[in-house]
Amino acid sequence: AQSVSQHNHHVILSEAASLELGCNYSYGGTVNLFWYVQYPGQHLQLLLKYFSGDPLVKGIKGFEAEFIKSKFSFNLRKPSVQWSDTAEYFCAGGGATNKLIFGTGTLLAVQP
């Protein structure tokens, strides 16, 4: 069955630290991958997405993610986090089933 796994449920970092949030998927065939973010009190919104081409995808606010097919991974990275990056981050995958499967989310707390 298709699934998306986020193994880091809760991450605490200090400002300026580097961030990497893990996301693994289990899909056969073509897969589309997304990272969504939910800032406190706000709606879920798209951070970045990958369909094909360059496996390194750049999104808003300095985030990027790398699609590594051999590892079934799509980890989210940011070289230097800010307090305003405190949010919940969701990885999601879509494929032949024509719907998105979301991971359970990672709660990121950035301490000033």
Next chain:
Amino acid sequence: DAGVIQSPRHEVTEMGQEVTLRCKPISGHDYLFWYRQTMMRGLELLIYFNNNVPIDDSGMPEDRFSAKMPNASFSTLKIQPSEPRDSAVYFCASSPWTQGPSTDTQYFGPGTRLTVL
């Protein structure tokens, strides 16, 4: 555009009562999705519509849950009778059609936090 609108934002009810959640998608979007978010299971797709027609309701947990989309600008998710395990945040999302629901960006509403006592 005001974005996806959901009402109510918070709902507290007692076990056995009927609950109706409402959603107004972004004008012009062809797809509408209902999700449920819980600590244990994360964000789960319950059902989605394309041009007001239900396409996939395999995520609806049981017969107590039903969803309708009578027109392009309104959808409801109903739980009857409600149970404490239904307590969760319910999100509505919509998307335009360019390549399909597993490809296009989804735009989420603010969610309805449901508590069933």
